[in-house]
Amino acid sequence: MKRVKAIYPGSFDPPTNGHLDLIERGSKIFDELVVAILRNPEKDPLFSVTERRQMLESMTTGFENVSIDTFNGLTVDYALRVEAGAILRGIRAISDYEYELQMALMNRKLQPGLETVFMMPAEKYSYLSSRLVREVAELGGSIDCLVPELVAQKVREKMREKMDVAHKFSAAESAERESERETPERMAPEAVTLERKTRSRKRKS
Ligand code: PNS
Numbered sequence: 001m002k003r004v005k006a007i008y009p010g011s012f013d014p015p016t017n018g019h020l021d022l023i024e025r026g027s028k029i030f031d032e033l034v035v036a037i038l039r040n041p042e043k044d045p046l047f048s049v050t051e052r053r054q055m056l057e058s059m060t061t062g063f064e065n066v067s068i069d070t071f072n073g074l075t076v077d078y079a080l081r082v083e084a085g086a087i088l089r090g091i092r093a094i095s096d097y098e099y100e101l102q103m104a105l106m107n108r109k110l111q112p113g114l115e116t117v118f119m120m121p122a123e124k125y126s127y128l129s130s131r132l133v134r135e136v137a138e139l140g141g142s143i144d145c146l147v148p149e150l151v152a153q154k155v156r157e158k159m160r161e162k163m164d165v166a167h168k169f170s171a172a173e174s175a176e177r178e179s180e181r182e183t184p185e186r187m188a189p190e191a192v193t194l195e196r197k198t199r200s201r202k203r204k205s
Contacts, residue, residue, distance in 0.1 A: 005032040006086040006117065009075045012037050012052050013045045014155055016133055016147050018125035020059055022090040025119050027063045034082060035060065037070045046134055046158055059148050076111035087116045092126045138162075 008026055012019060012035070019035075026033045035056055039049050047055070049070050056068045071078035079087060087107060089100055104116035121128075128146055137143050137155045144152055 003031040004086060005034070005082070005084045006030040006088045007034045007036045007075070007079050007082065007084045008088040009036045009038060009071070009078070011040070011043070011045070011130065012056060013043075013047055013130050014133060014147060014151050015052065015056050015059060016125070016128050016130055016151075017145070018090065018092070018121045018128040020148060021121040021125055022088070022119055023060060023063065023066055025121075026088045027066050029117075030086065030088070031065060033063075033066045033088065034084065035066065035068045036075075036078060037068070038075075039070050039072045047154070051154065055148075055151050055154060058150050074110065076107050076114055079114055080111065085113075085115065087114060089116060089118055090121050091118045092121060092128070 006026060008023065010019070023033065023035060037049055037052050037056070045052075053068050053070060060066045060068065069082070075087060087104075089104070091097060091100055100116075100118065104118075107114060107116060120126075133143050133146050133155070136146070137159055143155060146152075147155065
């Protein structure tokens, strides 16, 4: 019987429970499933590709036919390179459909032999996206039921790192402003005299 290998390409920044749900479903219908993280230098990701890879590897240890990889360039070229016959993508809501259809048809145009298979994650994840997870975490909301615990921990660490950097930056800015402030000790003697005269005139008037 023909064995079907599929790739599940995406950004996974960070991987969510919705991704995991789709990986589980995909692992049941494909003989082999490769979760492929796009290495996209144009984006400013929260997690490096290595961090995302580590998280996905930990999340999928229970699936024997699932592996994690990274790729650059066209998804169809990567699929050919790893000899996959299908691309797995998730559709959560109608709003996903237009973009996904466009991508699937473009991929078919580029590589007619490659099929895109759409699967729906569980309904409870239909509102879930990596972008929203990042936004909720950045604004201090709980992401506990949205991502696996190990991902939640990593996101919290990242947020703490970002806060530390922001605090250091604003402290450095305040220090710089303070150092630029004109105090009598830093002013030229003529300027000090002029300022004192102006102040005394203001008091009198
Ligand atoms: O998780 P995402 O960000 O929705 O994944 C989008 C992804 C990585 C599947 C898509 O951007 C992609 O395939 N990029 C690789 C470049 C490519 O093949 N572009 C043409 C697609 S029509």
